Amino acid sequence: MRKVCLSGILLLSVILLAGAASAASVGGDQGWYNIHCNVDGAAVYMDGEYKGEIVNGILTVPVYSTGTPYKTISVEMPGYTTWFENIDTNPAMGEQEDIYATLNPSTEPTPAPIGGDTGYYVVYCNVDGADVYFGSDYKGQTANGELTVEIYTTGTPYTTYSVQKSGYTPFTAQISDYPAKGETVKLHATLNPAPQPTKSPVAPGIIMISVMGALLCGFLISRRE
Template identity: 50%
Template sequence: MLEYPAKDQTVDLTVTLEQAPIGGDKGAYLVKCNVDGAKVYFDNDFKGEVKDGELLVEIYTTGTPYKMISVEADGYETYTAPIETYPAKGESVELDVTLEQAPIGGDKGAYLVKCNVEGAAVFFDGDLKGEIKDGKLLVEIFTTGTPYKTITVEAPGYQSSTVQIQQHPAKGETVEVDVTLTPEPTQTQTPLSLFPVLGALGLCSALFLFYRKN
């Protein structure tokens, strides 16, 4: 029964969206991955990027079946696995992918900067190294280079934070640095001082008496 709201009344309407059926002779793979922006390939054919943890890839059930799935992202080891289940017409098959962080190679170490503000800019001795994403930023450095001394993190609306680097990573090692940004204090209007007000009132009274006598 459809209910209409009376004057000044609110009627709640609940809507449930169902996933659209896959049309034609199509099925689909639902690729789920722990890294947003990861690139997905089926037999070396690029299919798209993971967004909000998943990517829907439609395929023709009458076509040549794909055999391999590969998923890659910067800073992570490439994932490759055989495709062993094939969707029927109108069906979706879920493929779960977990990317592992790639080991640091060469004479490199890294700092893992963790921060509570997404998009905050990270500087090492004044050099911009990137922005915080998903609460962190991995910054690789050469262990044979001149050690950095300070890390500065800043974001609009927050007080910038600078920390002294106390520990330097060895080859293949990652040092974690936690930075917490605090919001800038809200500016409050300074109340008008009582003395200038009283002075102004006194001046007005004196002028009034002066003109009255004259």
């Protein structure tokens, strides 16, 4: 009878190991990205997902080595040109990958001649407090669902605009309409919450198998006695 009990325990151990391996294949082994940046408070995005802000020159992002690898990373801060890079390596289990981002102050647009004609863009957005950029130039934050941007009609026209806020996927679009003197062109941006990282699933079956195995072993021992 003792052999039967030992066999049951051995079988239970094999099942538990198999369940743990299955959970590992789903959740994956963990590695880390260390993102270094020269500007504290800069927002870090990986494949458009917000990962946090730079604090004391660094942000550590945990990733699963068995998960889908990230392909791009960007670091953004109002008043600075957005830094962007492709990701070529994914950290293995227990390993760390260092990524270095340098943010440079955005270049101010060339002043138009004195007396230059002005027009306006009104950027409408579903999120207040979002940062608005025309090209790489910071223009301000949305308030009460909009932001008015004055431009010189005689200056070099902008071709893109973007709207960004921590916790949301950045929005970028082309500019195809240009205001004439005294005119206003409306632009629209919709910010969607950034996807949250998928948590590793819990394997409740492992707990049930453990309980059943313990009960079986106790039953066999009581029968022997």
